[in-house]
Amino acid sequence: MDRRIPSSSQTVGPFFTIGLKHLIDRTVELDYAGADVIEIRGRVLDRDGSPVPDAMLEFWNAGDTGGDAMVGSREHGIPDGFRRVTTNLEGSFAVRIAKPVSTTGEVGEQAPHLMVLVFARGLQRHLISRVYLEGERGNDHDPVLLGVPAERRSTLIAKVYGTESYLWDVILQGDNETVFFAW
């Protein structure tokens, strides 16, 4: 089998909503019959604490969503486990997505979490992060969180804000910089 080198990444640039907003427009119409839903809201901030008004976040819940996490239905085509949002002029975002559950696999039991991809002008490759939920029992034993330096783990844990509602900021650089993973 001939090996291929993966294509190089390039920035999403400032005008990505032209091509990528359609998934956002359509996901707000979706209902979540049967699934528990959480909301995560927060801000994307740069080195200077300035809001990043042109970022896009993709959230991925690979676990059991009550519906179908992976496969989009024929009608709307968007899986329950995937949501795309953008920041506004204040750098704020809000995402509603099926609540993650703990999962067991070859790496042991993982606490409920979402994979997060961050895209923006200035980022030549997207950033990969994870968000966990404050108060979940499995957080202390999660094999991925335990692989993060202890003093930085809190950057991956969204704070309880209300009922099924959480706060989580993405700090691209500087004090309290969010943990991003190598890929």
Next chain:
Amino acid sequence: MSELPTVEPPIAGTQPEYHFPPYVSSIARSPRMPLVMLPKTRTEIIGPVFGPGLIRAHDNDLTAQHEGEPVGERIYVHGRVLDEDGRPVRGALVEVWQANAAGRYRHKMDGHDAPLDPNFSGAGRMLTDENGHYHFKTIKPGPYPWGNHHNAWRPAHIHFSLFGAGMLSRLVTQMYFPGDPLQPLDPIFNSIPDEAARMRLVSSLDMQHAKPDYALAYMFHVVLRGRDETPFEERR
């Protein structure tokens, strides 16, 4: 605790660094703390599968989304989406967006003094077929100035966003055109250290797929990370 399998780093020079000062926007937005090794768990290996319900008529014909025809040079763009083993990635969602022939984006933040085209939105999307093929028809985008440095101009390009077998295959990139003299001057293009990797983002003129007396064609193949680690899931 057992040792977690981690994601392999990219082959040296084939991916841009986050911090690349010639691209000024990268300076305040790129992380400085060490990146943490990413474990390869189910979360990373699988990914969303988008259904055909996402695609509408004319989504892969950017010249047919309005009443009239857009101004500019009509072109066909096509290629294959492959994994690292050269296998086709089937049912992959490909999203594209671009400036019009005058180098202007239909976006409220684009202040370039060039005309908008009422017949061109500049957005398209498609799913790859059983052989990993995608194709669309559009207008060749124009180069445009930007604020990175004095007299900075972006070479003509089309933005691509792709989903593969899993979230680790996710890729956003740009397709360039052969022989564009602005490429050697562009910090975004040149943020990729390896020349061969850079040149793989340049499409090739494809006379075999050109339509005589009508439109030229460009071919652009994309390789996504991963090697089909999960069986392809049938779309419903």
